Amino acid sequence: MEKPMEPCYEVFLSFRGPDTRHDITDILYHSLIDAGIRAYRDDEELRIGEEIGPELLQAIKQSKILIPIFSKQYAASKWCLMELVQMVECKEKWGQKIMPIFFDIEPSEVRNQTTTYGKAIQSYIDKQLYTNETIENWKAALKKVGELKGWELKERGKGEFTREVVQKVLIELKKNYLAVSDFLVEMDDHVDRIMELIGEYSAQTKIVGIHGMGGVGKTTLAKIVYNKLLSHSTKHYNLSNFLEKMDDQVDRIMEVIGERTTNSSICCSLSNIRDTKIESLQNQLISDVLGKKRQTINDINEGKRVIKDLLSSKKVILLLDDVDQKTKLDALVGMGKCWFGSGSKVIITTRNKEVLKNVELKHELTGMDFDHSLQLFSRHAFRSDHPPAEYVPLSKKAVKVCGHLPLALEIVGSFLAGKDRKFWETTLEKLEIIPDENVEEKLNISINALQPHAKEIFLDICCFFIGFDVKIVSHMWKSCGFLPDYYLDVLQQMSLIKITNCDRLWMHDLLRDIGRHFICRIGTFRPKKQSRVWDHEQANGILIEKRGTENIEAVCLKFDHQSRHFYKKEEFASLSNLRFLQVDCGDLDMKNVQHFSLTNWFQRNLSNLPKLRYLSWHKFVQHCPSTKQFQKNPLVLPNLRYLSWHEFPIFFQLTSFSLMKIVILDLSHSQITNDWEGWNHLKMAKNLKVLNLTKCSNLRKTPNVSTHENLEQLILQGCKELVQVDRSIGKLKQLVFLNLEGCSKLQRLPDEMEGLEALTELLLDMTSITKIPKWKGMKKLETLSASSCGLLSKCNLVGCSTSLLYLCLSGTRISELSIGNFGSLIELNLSRSSIRELPNLIETMKNLRVLRISGTILEKLPSTLGMLEKLEEIEAYDCRYLRGEIPSEIGRLSFLRILRLTKTGISDIPKLPESMTNLYLSHNQQMRCPDLSNLSNLRYLTLDLKYRIPSHLAPSLNWIGGLRKLESLSLCCHSLVTLPSDFNLLLKLRKLELFVNNLECLPKLPQNLSYFHFVGCGLMEKSINLSYLEKLSGLHIYNCRQLMEIQGLQHLKNLRGLRLVRLLSLAKLLDLTGLKKLQGLHIEDCPKVVEVRGQLESLDILYLNHCETLEKLPNPLTFKHIKVLMINGCWKLKEIQGLKYSENLIFLQVRDLPILEKLPDLTNANELKRLELGDCPNLIEIRGRLESLERLLIKSCGSLRKFPEPSSFKKLEKMAIAECERLEEILKSEEYRDLKKVRIPLARFEMSLDYLISAVGIIYSRWRV
Known part of the structure; x- marks a missing residue:
């Protein structure tokens, strides 16, 4: 089948003329056209011949969405059936979406070909006018489409029904189109400017503020910069991340250089600052710095002191997004640069320039240019990069009234999409009246147009549900009588919310604020009308002062741990219409409160909240006594639909709650067991749809769930003690999601799981199961993941779901796999399994990607x-x-x-x-x-x-120069003698690795290279010039034995990593003057290098190995920032002067320096954790107070006779001394007796050299694109 052209139609309608031509088809067609959707309809009664005509065939192929309208006599038309077969083929080959409508018929009649459908098929068979193959194709198409989710008209009004269909079509079309590029603003110039201000590679601490109107893209810009800094941090100076490939050696190396505990870079991003109290922000920052929760900060000044003490010696990358008050900024960054260690970078975004009053470096972000503004607007208004000719003037006017702001362009464009010209004109007239700076008012025009239930859902998300799983909270809205599936689609289509790939709800912070301001405005003018209270302090005040009203529907509370005020019944009395209650207990401790019962409290105080549907209780109250005496009292919260209580206290009785209407129960991280009394009470929860027991570490067996016939999601992730899934699970006919991931002791799955006929997603990763049974009943299963199941050896999926999209069996023992006909499968993962051959019938997986x-x-x-x-x-x-x-x-x-x-x-x-x-x-x-000359789109090769073959038979690579989109090239070919002359024309190439031992001449390289790794022992040139590679950040040259000179090194201003190994002829002087950004320098086996020149102020790592004639090191001030210094086998080196400046040094290794007599005073090296000295026979003394030293190794230093006094070694944990006769005598004296406690044999001392050489190698290998 030929690949379709770009779509000119968006929707294709297939229908039976006599049944629906003047009915639903006509209504739907005109509704689609009125909404700006390009729809195609064709009347099958007007066709002639036996084949689908080319125009009709092309319309089906080109349309993005295919809608068959199934009516009673649909199958009586051969044309309808031909169209349906064509639609199924397009879906399977090109991914078009089929969205069926069941007009006056049940889906099962289509799927199973019963009633009129069965009669129609039988008549075709009886008349024998069509081949058996044709009829079978018709039947297969009916079955496949009948199994798809679609719409059933039934008793619904056609107007309402049509609106829902059009809305869903708009969502699908928009999703399809915007997937290409969701953000068009050209950020490059702004990013470059911020990177310039912040001093990307500078050792100075810099704080930069980005300010501008809401919706202009400040957060996007800040995140791009933050991620770039984070990337450079993880590649360049946070050594622990360099070592991620070394597995079990990581801890050992990190122990060697002490990077885990000292002077590492801290990366932290704080968002939602506008809605968070200062103390909470300080706690969050401190927790992120420590990597764990610490004692809660309750005083702002205390928080300032703790933050300063923690960060003043650390290199920090910090993003503070949407700071609304200067007091908050002062509490987090204090006096600015002096609060952070050298080289720290802080990015602040704010809408209020006054917040940045004391910030020296500022950048204002304004709107987009006109062309990009028009393009972004058109994408949302017309699903096209350009407006139609008749709408160009109005579109330009819209861009103008939106002030070129990306968010406004997106919202207004989505609001106008599909509307008629009159609506456009009226709307734009209203927007023109609003001043440009009043962005909120402009966006309100879209929010005010929402239907009541859509507005309620929008406001709920604004206040409470950003970041929540949409599949779960939708159940709560359904229980309130809303239609979440429909209205969430409306909100998406209007660009007011987004649903992420992980099914999380998200909205722009400006839209969140607009929604909250809407609620606050109502509360300002009519205080008793405010419906939602999301601020803890305001909510506390309302309850304590008894200012609650019947209009309040949602409240967030946080218990005051100082006053230990636990709300009373009369404080809740006025909240009779409350439907949402979120409670954060924090670290509330009731130890000294007499006669307090949590069970009693619930039954007394929440009994007046009959409409409460959502209760989220964060943590439990400490030292709260157990009691069962109130179990016989009336159950509270009779309308509760959603109960979330993490760390549910085992003493607390679930029987306190009425669970008759509960839909979602989340008891994650609780200590409940399989004999917990609450399971019996839970049986009354007939409407339960979601049961979340994540990381209930004491649970060994799942409860009997046979009474929960409506359960849709069962989550048991991380229940490490779980060994048995109860057989009753097979009765959950509505279960669509089952998560057993990380249940490491689970070995067997019950056969009854075959009964899970609605299951779409099954996660079994990291369990101990040995086989996956043949589950023929799971007809709707779409995802089956069983990765890292090391004992899994059998999996037979023949006859199982034909809907499977994703199958992962990586890291299993499966050697044979029978999977049957999985035509829908998109991804198959068999990596690291024992599979010997690909599954049979793999050719039937037509959708595999x-x-x-x-x-x-x-x-x-x-x-x-x-x-x-x-x-x-x-x-x-x-x-x-x-x-x-x-x-x-x-x-x-x-x-x-x-x-x-x-x-x-x-x-x-x-x-x-x-x-x-x-x-x-x-x-x-x-x-x-x-x-590969035809691969014009290749980017990574x-x-x-x-x-090895003779050079005259070496392969030709003349085609490489033609790969103009190439960004990364790694080429290893030892027989290659030359590279193509047009090699330098690869202008997009950023990373180049050449392993070419017989290359005689290095051609001119592409000038935009960021990383160049070259191994070429056959290079005949004695000099190479790299001065034109101004963007180079990493340079590694190996085994060029004839190479005497590398010209232009001093011009590589962006170079951060330089590694020169086995350059046997390299000149005496290595001039690195001007390399201000160099962070790592590795010179090894360069026997003719006498001097390394330059003041390398950013250098972190210096490794010099077997440079036998080296006499002079770089400028002593170079050593100020060095963390790791290793000098080995430099036989002519007499002194290491720079050590007296090395205040950041963590690890020092000096070996095989035969004429070295003394080291400078090491007192300034107050971060030094490990010192290794070996084979320095003339070394006489070690001076300085080594108060941070933890590891000390000295070997074969026979002349050493002066040693720091014992009081210098405050943190010494291990010391090994060998073959140092004079030092041994010193250590025998009484004053050194305490050091005997840490003395260990040399054989037990971790020999770090090999590890560190590997570590440094990995570090340098990371300086690349």
Whole structure:
């Protein structure tokens, strides 16, 4: 089937003329057109011939959404059935969405071909006018579409029904279109300006404030800058992150250099500042710094002191977003630079410039330029980058009244989408009256137009539910009589909210504030009308002062831990219409409060809240006595729908609550057990839909859930003691989500799970299950994930769900997999499993987009892979038994973007499709070098051809210069002698790695390189010039034995990492003057280098190894910021002067310096954690107070006779001395007797050299794009 052109229609309607032409079809068609949706309808009665005509075929192919309207006689039309088959084919091949309407018929009649559908099919069979294959295709199409979720008209009004369909179509179209690019503002110039102000690589502390109107993009800009700084932090000076690849060695290396406890960089981002009290913000910052919760700060001045003490010696990257008061800023950053360690960076965003009064560096962010504004507006108003010709003047006017602000353009564009010209004109006239600076009022026009229930849901989200799981809170709104599915779609379509990929509710902080201001305005003019109170202090005041009214529907409370005020019945008495109550107990302690009973409190004080539907109780009250005496009293909260109580106290009786109407119960992190009395009381919860028992660590068996027939979600994630799932689970016919992830002791799943006919998602990751049974009853299962189940060896999915989209069996023992016909599967992950061959019938997986088989023992790839037309990614690295040729059929995969075939035995690569963007190939034996000249879209290429052949047979790589989109290239080819002359034309190339031992001449490189790694022992040139690589941040050169000079090093102003290894002819003088940003310098096996020149003020790491003639080190001031200093085998080095300035030094290693006589006084090295000295036979003394030293190793320093006094070693934990005769005599004296306690044999002392060489290697390898 030919790939469709870009859609010119958006919706295709398929219908049976006599049934619906003048009914629902006509109403829907005109409603779609009126909403600005390009719809196509065709009357099947007007067609002739036996085949679908080309115009109709093209309309189906081009439409994004396909809507068959099933009526009683739909199947009686061969044309309708032909269209339906075509629609199913388009869905499976190109991903179009089918949204069926069941007009006057049940979905089961379509699915199972009963009643009129069965008769129609039988008549086709009886007349024998069509082949059996044609009829089977019709039946299959009816079955597939009948199983899809759609709309049933039933008794609903056609007007209301049509509005719902149009709304859903708009949402789907918008989602589809905006996925291309959700944010069009050109941020590059602003980012560059902020990075310049903040001094990205500077060792100075900088604080920058970004100010501008709400909705202009301040948070987006700040996050981009923060992430760039964070990226550089993790790559450059936070050493613990450099070592992430070293697994079990990490802790040991970090112990060596002390980075875990001292001088590490802290990264922290605080948002929602506008709605958070100062003390809470201080607590959050302190907790983030410590990496754990500490004693609560209750006094602002105390918080300031603690923050200053914690951060004054640390390098911090801090983002404070949407700061609304200067007092809050002062409480968090105090006196500015002096509160933070050297090199710290602080970013502040605010709408109020006055907040930044004492901030020296400021940047104002204004709106977008006109062209980008019009483009963004058009995307939301017309789902196009440009407005239609007749709407150009009005669109330009809209951009003007929106003040070029991205948020306003998005909201107003969405509000006007699909409306007629008159509506546009009226709306824009209203907006013109509003001053440009009053953004909130402009956006209010959209909010005010909401229907009552949509507005209620919007205001609930503004006040309470940002970040919540939409699937869960929707149940609460349903219980209030709202229609959340419909109204959430409305809010999305109007761009007032977004639902993230993780199903979380999100909205812009300005929209949140507008919603809250709306509530506050009502409360200001009519205090008794305020409906929601989200501020803890205001809520506390309302209750204590008894100012509550019947209009208050939602309240957030936080108990006062100082006064220990626990609200009383009369304080709740006036809140008779309360439907939402959120309580934060914090660290409330009732230890000294006599006769307090939590059970009694609930039954007394909440009995007057009959309309309460949502109760969230955060933590439990400490030292609260157990009591059961009130169990016989009337149950409280008879209308409760949502109860969330983390760390539910085991003494508290669930019987205090009425659970008759409960829909969601969340008892995560509680100590409940399988014999908990509350399970019996829970049986009355007939309407329960969500049961969350995450990390209930004492739960060994799930309760009997047979009475919860309506349960839709069961979450048991992280219940590490769980060993049994009760067989009653099979009776949950409505269960759609089951999470058993991390139940590490669970070995078996009950056979009764086959009865979970509605289940769509099953998570079994990191359990101990040994097999997945043959569950034929799970017909709707879409996600099955069982990764890292190390004991799982059997999985038979034949006959199971044909709806499966995602199947993950990575890290299992499965060697054979039978999966049947999974035509809907999108991703298959078999990595690190024991699979020996790909599943049978894999060619039927027509929708498969991602195939992961890395680390398996597969021996070949089947040619049937070429039939998977939608495949986008094949990940097959580290398949060491995979040999032979890649099937040529892969070249047919026109959507293939990513192919990973490193560390395999593949010997030949066929011509690959032009769609490729990422290609990774390597082979330790001979592999024919592929011709990749047709891959014009390639961005990342790894080509590793390690085998050696005569140079005259070396492969030609002349095609590389034509890959103009290439951003990263790693090339290993030891037989390569030259590179193409047009290599420097790869202007987008940022990262280049060349492992070419026989390369004779280094060509001119692309000038935009950020990272260059070069290994070339065959290089014949004695000098190379790199001065033109001004953007270079990482440079590594190895094994260039003839190379005497690297010209232009001093011009590489952005260089942060430099590594020169085994350059046997490198000149005597290495001039690094001007490299102000250099953070890491590694020189090894460069025997002719005599002097390293330059004042490297940003240097963190200096590693000099076996530079035998080195006599002079860089300027002593270079040592001021160094954390790790390792000097080994520099035989002519007499002194290390810079050590007296090394106040940030953490680790010092000096070995094999035969003429070194003394070290400078190390007293200033007050951060030094580890000192290793070895093979320095003339070293006489060590001076200084080493008060932070924890590890000391001295070996083969026979002349050492002066040693710091014992009182210097306040923190010494381990000391090893060997082959130091004179020092041994000193240590025998009485004054050093305390050091004997930490003395250990040399064999027990961790030898850090090998680890640190590896660590430094990893550090330098990270200075890249």
